[in-house]
Amino acid sequence: MEQRWRWRLTALFVVSLVLLAILPSTAGAGQPKVGGTMRFALEGEPPTLDPHWATATVVMTVGSHWLETLFTQGAKYEIIPDLAEGYTASNDLKVYDVALRKGVLFHNGKEMTSADVVASLDRWGQVATNGKSFYRNVEKVEAVDKYKVRITLKGGSAVIPALLTWNGRSFIYPKEVVDEVGTKGPVKTYIGTGPFQFVEHKPDRHIRLKRFDKYTARTDTPNGFGGKKVAYFDEVLMIPVPEQAQRVTMVQTGELDFSDWISPDAYDRLKADPQIATLIVKPKEWIIGVFNKKKGIFTNKTMRQAVQAALSMKPIMTNAVGRPEFYRVDPAILFKETVWWSEAGKELYDQANLEKAKRLMREAGYKGETIRWMCTKEYEWMYQSAVIGAQQLKEAGFKVDLQVMDWASVVQRRTNPDAYEIFTTGMGLTSDPAEFMSLTCGWPGWACFPELDALMLKLASTSKFEDRHKIWEQIQTFFYENAVNVKMGDFFTLRIHKNYVKGYTNMNLAFLWNTWFEK
């Protein structure tokens, strides 16, 4: 009997030793910790804090922390529910019933109901670019009951859940916040349902958010932007630092914990710094040369095809981005990381065929008219890609006038068909391919092609993914065959944080939930 107890005590001692050895290593392996103030660099001061009102990325970065949408995107940018529990759609895709999650609280303590969702979507449909485009097809949005919203469309569309994501900017506010301003201006009271709540905004100095202790998280596993969201930081201080070199130094010296939009030129230096974690943001954007198809020589398809034939993308992307880790020469209009990727039309991409370009120019009757190519130095990749692109066109025999101006001027002048022949900009992820703005007639460059419109409409009104993907391939083929615009290549950006920041999920828009400090 005594011997048995001795054995038991020995066994208990051994087990205790093993547990002692294991426990600290488990904690070191990344148990989330609550607390701390995350100092996060913004690339500039947001023009407004209301994402319904402006489309700038910086507005989205801030907004996605204190606001939420009915749906969001998972790790592969697929559509998953967020504030919604789920949805059903009629066979003709004209009626959508969206069930809301119960018990979701706004930061003012009020429960979110269908009345808030209807008010928010109605406002979004009147003031936001995506919303206005969507609402042209909306018969009505109504509350069926406290937790169900019905969207009735004039024509069937499969893009509804995708449009109701953060990427579509359809954020949900309390009804009283919407009623306070209506459509006259940006919201004045910053209340949402997000894991962080708004505290104060000192323009050019900081935006202060704090953890929303009554946040109603989903119970499913974290997945991309969605799933269970937990705010571990006590506070998030979003500090505008417009100079990227300053952002780098401030993270290196510990003045900041996290920064997005870092130049790839700093990659080697930052990778060698043991205090810094480097992340390549993939996908980010692709560089596009947009033809003015309303007026001037590029109303002629053959002329556009001549440009398409002349360009060689690797030198353009090397000059624009520098390091090969940060760009990709790829024909797809929608990134390789998404389910929509396709190589349709690839034979017309990256041709680098000067002879063909010259032949097409002769066929089109080119007489040495000046091509005004607008770009900006505010985004270095825009300028650097345009410099090489223009050089390649000159080698083919085009007369090019590269016009460098600030971004505000590009944005204004690109709406004037008399002002340019090409302008350079970037294309990011869209909520759904049917929402691709540069393939529409209303967007600068004016892609007014009845066949393209018909394909886009067909894409919007088809529900089965396999069928939609085939239509999308036809659209991409049309894009290349008609040289609607010219794609240069995908580029990625560098994101850095101090190595004590843990749990971070690297998606194309930075977010700080499910992330914590380990220091």
Place this chain on the structure above:
Amino acid sequence: MWVYLARRLMYLLPVMLVVVSIVFLLIHLIPGDPAAVMAGADATPDDVAKMRNVMGLDRPLYEQYGRWLFRTIQGDLGRSIFLERPVTTAIAERLEPTVLLTTFSLIVALIIGLPAGILSGAHPNTWLDKGMMVVAMLGVCIPAFWLGLNLIYLFAYKLRLFPPGNYVSLSTSIPTGIYYMLLPSLSLGFGQSALIARMVRSCMLEVLAQDYIRTARAKGLSEKVVVYVHALRNAMVPTSTVIGMTIAVLMGGAVITETVFNIAGVGRLVVSSVLRRDYPVIQGVILFIAFVYVVMNLLVDALYCLIDPRIRYD
């Protein structure tokens, strides 16, 4: 004296009117408008047009100017398009960092510039004089932004002695606030210290060559008394003009230094407002800086009487 000051204050009005009119015309003549920037890259021309209407930018230029001038005369500089607050509030919120940066930079400029100028002037054509003038020449030649970037690299990045930027209000912590202000002040003040040093040296040389200095030396006064009591005060009359203008120059120079050191002051407000075409803020801030220039000029003129009682304005 008071009549003179009142007359100078009267001149202030037409000067300000000319400044604001030129600024208004210039910023409206350059392409780009805030509606397009605010609407974002995905906005259609219709969206931009609607936003221009909301902002009142679709009205004729003379009407916009008339409205703005009428409000400005009443002390209302308008409302920022982006910051959603009155321009006066936007300026007031950012005044503290700029005033501190200007003050600290002036202190740096005086601490370096005055002794260097006096020593150089008192010991002309010596190695000390030549060495100081070489440094002064460098100070004049080196742009503040380049010096700022190098100071950040050396003291913030390499030595980790100072923060690379940002601003901490003195109301939060006085020592931390000063600590954060040291590198920007050195960067901005160094160039002006060189200017002050060269001016003081030149004035000292001129004064030290005058008869009354020879008389002072002849009656047996020590060199220290001759230089610091008799020569310096007279040398300070033209120097005070430079110091006065330095304050205004520093305030203008803060535009670049605040950008390099990420200080949310009036200078950075100008830069960001120009980039996003926030017309009311640009107009308001330039009006404010012009006002500081004119007032500083006036104060310097008034100061002459105190430094040199022989100067009379009546």
